[in-house]
Amino acid sequence: MQIGKYKLHSVQTGLFRLDGGAMFGVVPKPLWSRTNPPDELNRIDMCMRTLLLFSDDRKILIDNGAGYKMAKKVNEIYGMDHSKYTIESGLARLNIKPEEITDVILTHLHFDHAGGSTKRTESGELELCFPNAVHHIQQKHWEWGQNPSERDKASFMPQNYDPINEKGMLKQYDGETKFDEFISFHPVSGHTPFMQLIKIKDESNTLLFAADLFPMTSHIPLPYIMGYDLFPLTTLDEKKKFLPQISKENWILFFEHDPFTETCNVEATEKGFSVVNKMELNKR
Numbered sequence: 001m002q003i004g005k006y007k008l009h010s011v012q013t014g015l016f017r018l019d020g021g022a023m024f025g026v027v028p029k030p031l032w033s034r035t036n037p038p039d040e041l042n043r044i045d046m047c048m049r050t051l052l053l054f055s056d057d058r059k060i061l062i063d064n065g066a067g068y069k070m071a072k073k074v075n076e077i078y079g080m081d082h083s084k085y086t087i088e089s090g091l092a093r094l095n096i097k098p099e100e101i102t103d104v105i106l107t108h109l110h111f112d113h114a115g116g117s118t119k120r121t122e123s124g125e126l127e128l129c130f131p132n133a134v135h136h137i138q139q140k141h142w143e144w145g146q147n148p149s150e151r152d153k154a155s156f157m158p159q160n161y162d163p164i165n166e167k168g169m170l171k172q173y174d175g176e177t178k179f180d181e182f183i184s185f186h187p188v189s190g191h192t193p194f195m196q197l198i199k200i201k202d203e204s205n206t207l208l209f210a211a212d213l214f215p216m217t218s219h220i221p222l223p224y225i226m227g228y229d230l231f232p233l234t235t236l237d238e239k240k241k242f243l244p245q246i247s248k249e250n251w252i253l254f255f256e257h258d259p260f261t262e263t264c265n266v267e268a269t270e271k272g273f274s275v276v277n278k279m280e281l282n283k284r
Contacts, residue, residue, distance in 0.1 A: 001284045004202040006060075010254075010262050010281045011090035013050055013116060017043035017079035022227040024218070035218050043079060046216070047259040050087065050114055051181075051209055052094065053200065059096060060103040060183075062198050062209050063256060064116030064129065069159060075140035083216040087116050087129075101130040105179075106137045107211035108195040109145040110155040113256070118163050133162045136179070138187050139172035141194035152192065152230060160184030178283045188213055190235025191226065197242075205284075207252040207263075213238055216258035217275045220266060243273050252284065 001008045020042050024032040036044040048065035065087055066080060074080075091098065106114050119133065128264050148156045164170045173196075177185040185196040191212040198209035213235065218224060222239055225232045246253065247268040254263050263284065265277040 001207075001281055002203075003205050003207060005055040006058075006182060006200065007055070008200070008207070008281060010053045011050045011052050011061075011087060011094075012085035013048045013082075013087040013090065014085050015045065015047050015079075015081040015259065016066065017041075017211075018046055020044040023215075025223055025225045025227040025232065027244070030216065032224070036216070045259045046257045047085075049254075049256050049258075050090075051198075051254060052096070054093070054096070058102045059100050060105060061101050061130065061133070061210070062105045063107055063113045064104060066112045067115035067117070067119060067129070067160065069115065069118070070111070070157075082147050086156065088178055098130050101133045104130050104133045104135045105183075105185075105196075105198055106135060106161075107198065107209070107256075108141055108192050109137070109161050109214075110192065111157050111160060113211070115157065115160045115200065117160055126159060128163060128167055128169065131167075131169075133169065134171050134224045135161075135169055136171050136173065136185075138185070138194040138196050139174050141187075141192065141196070142170075142172055144193045149230070152228075153171055155192075155228075158284055188235075188238045190231050190233075190238050191229045193230070203217070205252065206249060207254055208242075208246065209254050209256070211256060213242070214253060214255065216255055217261045218258075220273050220275050222272060244268065247273060254281065 020038040038044050051062040053060040119129050121127055145156050182200055185192045185198045187196050195211055197211055200207045225235050229235045247266045252263050255261055262279045262280050264275045267274050267276045
């Protein structure tokens with residue numbers, strides 16, 4: 001797919017699992033398990049899908065998965081699986097090397113979105129996975145990541161992002177921002193303060209990289225809000241704000257965590273909003 005000067009490609013970085021109850025909050029298990037059947041530990045299948053945009057002068061990656069630095073026990077808890085997908089192999093299929101990436105746009109700093117920013121050398125030192133890339137993030141979210149609350153502290157791992165700042169490859173933004181003619185940043189704060197949604201738009205198409213406002217197609221209905229969200233009523237208001245426009249203007253939603261659906265459109269019905277036109281990005 002192409003929007004403006006950018007060619008868009010989906011890049012899988014790995015698979016993992018999270019507790020189904022936590023993923024759907026107050027929604028009863030008999031409802032969410034219809035579309036997301038849990039394993040024996042009540043975990044549901046998820047993925048860490050990123051988006052690559054490239055033009056003649058830029059190669060941009062939106063988020064980068066979890067990386068490979070977490071302890072064995074943590075990997076087991078989350079069912080981390082890189083046996084089929086890695087970000088390196090995904091980029092290699094597109095003939096792109098990590099050092100060619102010019103920009104990494106981070107929606108937020110949770111480990112499953114920013115963990116692939118750094119890696120450990122054989123000597124145990126941290127280095128950037130994309131050494132020539134400027135990393136873009138909301139300033140107030142960066143500040144939150146430096147001092148998270150007790151409730152969400154486990155999602156923030158400084159080893160994933162502090163080296164970006166130390167290497168001078170961090171650029172921070174204050175609020176809604178137009179990155180260039182086709183890309184804009186839109187902060188939302190229900191999931192975590194000042195996470196940014198990424199909109200890519202030209203005269204014909206609009207695609208929204210939905211991050212954790214809509215992590216999967218199952219989260220399109222208004223009440224389906226993650227237990228992980230720090231401010232669920234804010235998430236509800238944000239969904240009410242975006243969904244009518246997404247539906248009315250026929251935006252494409254790109255899902256970071258849905259292992260079965262890369263993109264969809266949304267249709268307004270008498271009962272709320274429903275998912276239509278599920279398809280792979282490269283078929284649009």
